[in-house]
Amino acid sequence: MKGKSIKPIISARNLVHEYYRRDEEGNVTAIENAVDDVSLDVEPGQFISILGHNGSGKSTLAKHINALLLPTEGSIYVDGKDTSAPENELPVREEAGMVFQNPDNQIIASVVEEDVGFGPENIGIPTDQIWARVERALKGVGMWEYRKKSPNRLSGGQKQRVAIAGVMAMEPKCIILDEPTAMLDPDGRAEVIATARELNKKKGVTIILITHYMEEVVFSDKVFVMDHGKIVMQGSPRDIFSQADSLRSYHLCLPQVTELACQLKAAGLKVPDGVLTREELMSVLTEGGLLSKEIEDKPEQTFDKKEKKPLSDAVLLLDHVSVTYQDGGSSTRALEDVSLQINRGDFLGIIGHTGSGKSTLIQTLNGLIAPSEGHIYFNGQDIGDDGFDKRGLRSQVGMVFQYPEHQLFEATVIEDVKFGPRNQGLSDRECELMAYEALQRVHFPEDSYEASPFELSGGQKRRAAIAGVLAMRPSVIILDEPTAGLDPAGRDEILGLIKEMHDKSGETVILVSHSMEDVADYVDRIIVVDKGRIASDGTPREVFSNVRQLESMGLAVPSVTYLLHDLRAAGYPVDCHGTTVSEAKEEILRCSRI
Amino acid sequence: MLKDITLGQYYSADSVIHRLDPRVKLVATLVFIISIFVASDPIGFAIITIALAAVIIKSRVPFSFMVRGLRSIIVLLLICGLFNLFLTPGDALVKWGKVVITVQGVRAAILMLVRMVYLIIGTSVMTLTTTPNQLTDGLETGLRFLNYIHVPVHEIAMMMSIALRFIPILSDETDKIMKAQTARGAEFDGKGIVKKAKAMVPLLVPLFVSAFRRANDLALAMEARCYHGGEGRTSMKPLHYMRRDAIAYILMLVTAALVICWRVMGRR
Numbered sequence: 133m134k135g136k137s138i139k140p141i142i143s144a145r146n147l148v149h150e151y152y153r154r155d156e157e158g159n160v161t162a163i164e165n166a167v168d169d170v171s172l173d174v175e176p177g178q179f180i181s182i183l184g185h186n187g188s189g190k191s192t193l194a195k196h197i198n199a200l201l202l203p204t205e206g207s208i209y210v211d212g213k214d215t216s217a218p219e220n221e222l223p224v225r226e227e228a229g230m231v232f233q234n235p236d237n238q239i240i241a242s243v244v245e246e247d248v249g250f251g252p253e254n255i256g257i258p259t260d261q262i263w264a265r266v267e268r269a270l271k272g273v274g275m276w277e278y279r280k281k282s283p284n285r286l287s288g289g290q291k292q293r294v295a296i297a298g299v300m301a302m303e304p305k306c307i308i309l310d311e312p313t314a315m316l317d318p319d320g321r322a323e324v325i326a327t328a329r330e331l332n333k334k335k336g337v338t339i340i341l342i343t344h345y346m347e348e349v350v351f352s353d354k355v356f357v358m359d360h361g362k363i364v365m366q367g368s369p370r371d372i373f374s375q376a377d378s379l380r381s382y383h384l385c386l387p388q389v390t391e392l393a394c395q396l397k398a399a400g401l402k403v404p405d406g407v408l409t410r411e412e413l414m415s416v417l418t419e420g421g422l423l424s425k426e427i428e429d430k431p432e433q434t435f436d437k438k439e440k441k442p443l444s445d446a447v448l449l450l451d452h453v454s455v456t457y458q459d460g461g462s463s464t465r466a467l468e469d470v471s472l473q474i475n476r477g478d479f480l481g482i483i484g485h486t487g488s489g490k491s492t493l494i495q496t497l498n499g500l501i502a503p504s505e506g507h508i509y510f511n512g513q514d515i516g517d518d519g520f521d522k523r524g525l526r527s528q529v530g531m532v533f534q535y536p537e538h539q540l541f542e543a544t545v546i547e548d549v550k551f552g553p554r555n556q557g558l559s560d561r562e563c564e565l566m567a568y569e570a571l572q573r574v575h576f577p578e579d580s581y582e583a584s585p586f587e588l589s590g591g592q593k594r595r596a597a598i599a600g601v602l603a604m605r606p607s608v609i610i611l612d613e614p615t616a617g618l619d620p621a622g623r624d625e626i627l628g629l630i631k632e633m634h635d636k637s638g639e640t641v642i643l644v645s646h647s648m649e650d651v652a653d654y655v656d657r658i659i660v661v662d663k664g665r666i667a668s669d670g671t672p673r674e675v676f677s678n679v680r681q682l683e684s685m686g687l688a689v690p691s692v693t694y695l696l697h698d699l700r701a702a703g704y705p706v707d708c709h710g711t712t713v714s715e716a717k718e719e720i721l722r723c724s725r726i
Numbered sequence: 727m728l729k730d731i732t733l734g735q736y737y738s739a740d741s742v743i744h745r746l747d748p749r750v751k752l753v754a755t756l757v758f759i760i761s762i763f764v765a766s767d768p769i770g771f772a773i774i775t776i777a778l779a780a781v782i783i784k785s786r787v788p789f790s791f792m793v794r795g796l797r798s799i800i801v802l803l804l805i806c807g808l809f810n811l812f813l814t815p816g817d818a819l820v821k822w823g824k825v826v827i828t829v830q831g832v833r834a835a836i837l838m839l840v841r842m843v844y845l846i847i848g849t850s851v852m853t854l855t856t857t858p859n860q861l862t863d864g865l866e867t868g869l870r871f872l873n874y875i876h877v878p879v880h881e882i883a884m885m886m887s888i889a890l891r892f893i894p895i896l897s898d899e900t901d902k903i904m905k906a907q908t909a910r911g912a913e914f915d916g917k918g919i920v921k922k923a924k925a926m927v928p929l930l931v932p933l934f935v936s937a938f939r940r941a942n943d944l945a946l947a948m949e950a951r952c953y954h955g956g957e958g959r960t961s962m963k964p965l966h967y968m969r970r971d972a973i974a975y976i977l978m979l980v981t982a983a984l985v986i987c988w989r990v991m992g993r994r
Contacts, residue, residue, distance in 0.1 A: 198950055222952050230950040237940045238947035242859055242891045249962035251951040262962045284894050298951065500905050523911055531909040539906040541931035551928065555911030586935065600910060 139212070140173040141306055141338050142197055142228070146206035147171070149192055149361075166192040168361035169206070174340065176305065179332045181349035181369075182342045184358035185383040185619040186590055190342050193358065194310045197340065198228040211305060226255055229299030233311040235291035236283075244286075244294055245270070245279040251302040262301075269300040272335065273327050287486065289320025293327055300331065306338040307331070313345060314617050317486050317646045319686055321345065344619040346373075346387040347691075350408040357382055374405035383621035388649060388691045388713060389413055395717050401724055410695050418702055423723045429705035441475050446509070447608055447640055448474040448497055448529070453506035455492050455664075466492040467503070468664040474608075474642070479634045481651040481672075482644045484661035485686040490644055493661060494610050497642075498529035527556055530606030534613045536597035540585035545596045546571070548585050552604040563603075570603035571596070574629055591622040598629070608640040609633060615650060627654055649690045652676065652711035660685065673709040692716040699723075737854040743785035744855045747971045748864025751852050754978050758848045761985045762841050770988050771840060777981045778848060787854050795846045803842055810835035862887045867965050880956030888944070896937060903932050 149167040152160045166189045174180055184190040195201040196208050199215040210228050213220040229251075232238045241247040248269055252262040270276045273293040283291055292312050299307055309328060313321040325341075325348050332339045341348065349355050355372045357365035359382045365372055372379070373390045386394060393407035393416075401422055407413045417423055443449070455467040466489045474480060474497075484490040495501040496508060499515050499522045508515050515525055533539070542548035549567040558566070571581060574595040580588065585596055594614070601609065611630060615623040631654055634641040645651050651658060651672065658675040660667040662685040668675050676682070676689045679697055688694075689711070696708040696716055706723050710716045743751075758778075765771050782789060796803075816830030856864070866883035873879055904914060907928045914925050 200946060200950055222954065225950060225952045230947075232943065232947055232950075234940075234943055236895055237943035240888065240891065240944070240948060242887070246859070246962060250948075250953075253959050253962055254952040254954065256958045256960050258960060259962065259964055262960065266962070283891075302951065495905070498909060500908060523913070526909050526911055531906075533902065533906045533909070536906065538936060539903055539910075539928070539932050541928050541935075551907075551912075552910040555913075604911065 138175050141176045141211055142172070142174040142208070142340075144170055144172050144193075144196070144206070144208040147193070147196060147203050147208055148205035149189075149196065149201060150204040151192070165361045167196070167203075170361070170363055171206075172356065172363060172366075174306075174338060176338055177332070177336045178338055178354060179329070179352045180338070180340045181352040181355045182340065182358060183344060183346070183349060183355060183372075183384055185344065185621055188358045188382075189361035190358045191310050192361075194230065194308050194340065194342055197306070197308050198230050199224045200230070222255065226302050227304050228306045228308060229302055229304040230308045230310060231292065231295045231299055231312050233314050235288050235295060235315065238295050239283045239291060239298075242282055243279075244275065244281050244283060247283065247294060248279075248297045248301050251298055255302065265301045265303065266297075269297040270294075272300055272331060273297045287320060288316045289323035292316065292320065292324045296324070296327055296331070300337075304337070306340065308340045308342070310342045311344070312341075313343060313348065318648075318688060319485060321348070344384070346385060346390075346620070350387060357384065359383075369408055370406035372406075373408060383619065385620045385624075389695065392692055392695070392713050392716055392720075395713065396720060399717065399721055401721070410691055410698070413695060414698050414702075417699065417720065418704075422725065423699070423704050423720070424725050425703050425705065427705055427723045441473065443473070445475040446473045447476045447478075447511060448472075449509040450496070451507045451509070453496060453503045453508060455489075455496060455501060456504045466664055467496070469506075470664075470666055472659070472666060472669075474640065476607075476640055477634075477638050478640050478642075478657055479631075479655045480640075480642045481655035481658045482642060482661060483646060483648065483651055483658060483687060485646065488661045488685075489664040490661040491612065492664075494531070494612060494642065494644055497608075497610060498526050498531050500526075500531070523555070527552065527604040528606055529608045529610065530601040530604055532598050532601050532609065532611040532614060534616055536601070536614075537585075537590070537593035540593065540597055540600075543584060544582050545576070545585050545588070546581045548596065549600045549603050552600055556604065566603045566605065567599070570599040573602055573633070574599045591618060591625065594618070594622075594626065595629075598626075602633075606639070608642065610642040610644070612644045613646070614643070615645070615647065623650070630654070646687075648676075648688060652690050652693075660687070672711045676711045677709050696720075736857050737787045737791055739786045739855075741784060741786040741855070742970060743781060743851070745970065746855075746974055747965055747967055748856050748860040749868040749965065750967075750971045750974050750978075751856055752861075752864050752868055754974065755849055755852045757978050757982050759845065761982050762844045762848070764989050765985050766837065766989060767992060770985050770992075771844075773981060773984050773988065774844065777977075778844065778851075781851055782847075785851060785855050787851070791854055792847045792850045795850045796843060799842070799846065803839060806842070807835045807839050810838050858890045859887060862890070863963065863965060880959075884956075892937075892940065895940075896933070899936055900929065900933055903929055903936075 147167055147170040148165055151164045151166040153162040153164065155161050170193060182190045192201065196203060196215065197210060199221050202216050208215050210224045213224055215224050239247050240250050245266055248266045249262050252265050257265065270279055273296050275290065275293050275297060278286065278290065283294060286294065296307065312324050316324065328339050328341060329351060331337045341352065343349065350369045352369060355367065355369050356363050357372060364382060365375065365378060373386055376386055376394050379386065387408065389410050390407055393403045393413050397403040402420060403416055407416060450470055450472040453467060453470045454465065457464045457466055470493065482490050482493065492501060496503055502516065510525055510529065513520060540548050542551065546567050549570055550563040553563040553566045576592065576595050576599060580592065585593060588596065614626050614630065618626065627650055630641060630643060633639055643651065643655055656671060658672050659669045660675060660682065667685060668678065676693050679689050682689055692713055693711050696706050696710050696719060699706045700708045704723050706719045710719050761774055765774055782792060811827060811831045812825065814828055814831035814834050816828035818826050819829050819832060820827045862883045866879055869879050912925060912928055916922055916925050
């Protein structure tokens, strides 16, 4: 086969895409190269990943592959067709299908099967063949039994699978997935990635996956890293993840296991570069004879019930709270007899999968949802009492909802942040003061205070929205999935900010998340909610020690905790309660032969 | 919870009426409306009642669902009835001082009430047995001839079906934004029109922004799936007339003809 290479399915040559920034009058103020001199080849049947922080140009590149955008300079060929020729527009889109980030905004029909049939209808396939294609596509993604359902009844992961089926029904050679998992919970993410891998393996469809979840790319054949519109790194996942420092300079991070391997190597253990999976690190550690079984085991840790904090420490107290939703004739129990004490200064994590009742739980805390049974006390007062100042409670218990930037509405950032204080009936000067203070606390750049909130970048919008809640000077802050949809750098920034709130100002912080790693790294206490009940309550070490119990609730522990459990099962005397990379590193080094 | 579209209040059941082509049902509704305004005496309405009752029984939708639509207009019905009753001039039937009820008034009131009630029940039969999607399909196919006078029938139907898809999503979103702004101290149950209008700004602005963002995303997703207007499009669920549809047309025409004949003969 020497010399004769396979004809690439996608081939870009010196691709440039200029993006014009305009002011209000439509005059061009700046020209940016969203894609800058990109050349790449993709062979048929490959699984390709493109990594990059938000704004690195990866989505713009993706939109060139199915002719949604056309190159300013250079060219891109899909299966030998030049995308810039007008007559190629539809054939190119037929061959390179695209799945987008938001599951709701790409489903057109109100019935699953009709949505999948939408593509074939557009390209003029005869009716009986449409049905055959719809059947094949839905079976391919495992959604056949849902064909008569309304998309609104499906979970996020299922909706994305329907979207993939909608593309598959056009029988493309290539599917581009543009951050398909950014808005999903861990279950949904796994579902979508598994589907993409299966289509790649079984049907030989070329997959181009754009993501900023590092764990999702370890299986790909080739990884491209983009920054400022350029491809700055390319190679196998192993090559890419061996270069931790360059990755960090592009605002990306390593998968947790790779990070651990990297730190072990730095500590002197003979671990190769670019270890990708837990199984791999496990075999390196055990088969290489790096660890010893002879080391003395730590005394068995017992988590005896810590004496409960006195009730006087409680800022919020839930006493046998139940919530029932009435939905037509039927009723659903969202919370079932929950009793809980949240103490002043707690840094509390609440985890639970979608639909576990955790959203209901937090909304009872500031009176947005009234309990059907039981009582909630804020600083000793029953918030259900007649005459209790609910509005005052809401400024005391601040709530940052998921995607808080979607509630921005004023003309300038500062005005929007003042909305909360203004509702408290304060004077304009006071509102202004509180708004400034809040914006400073979230490190919002001063020159953008007067900017329109709709012109900001994603991360800055979120900061502005969080400031809008902080401005009311709450003593308890609840954040629902504050990192959803952000890239790794953005996630770290927001979480750092939250930690700062807790550590510096001593506010009680409640962090709701389904990212176990985030929770384990930051909080001191975790509550697991399952089926409307509190399934466990304790320090991260205590809670994550029940791996099996968490798995049965559809939750996963941090991957390093899994590794420690595996090592212990193999007979190494590691303490398997570690939940962070540094804890795991210490335990493994303790058992190493050096 | 608006998760299942209740718009158009579809009642799921397996019946001949459900299976009828939506075009038949649209035409039937039109013919039905004409009939109730043509009929003006008990015999005419008896014919319509028999036809309507037959359809309702065949549709297997509980009768209570049909009357549900009446609840919302009951006040309107009463007011119209009373006006007709008291303000129609003619031969006095009852007389209390200045208040006069005439024979013609009673007739007009009864006729009006019966027509309104039948109108609501008749259209309910259609919306209860036809999904909004079928209705859109029916309109698109049935009104295709309007293309000749440059009415963008396909585009209108596409907009209707997208609207149907997004109504529950946007209503969920409204709920979320309301909660988020309430958490920042906003009050949506203020008194007075000015206060109410002001309170809507923090709700409506984000809602519009979100709707535009969704529209943008959706347009892109549709384009990516080769959507390029109605030209050259095939249909996954094309509408075909069946035997039952032909029978339905015949029955419908016979009934309407009977009503009209009776009216014309009655005049003589």
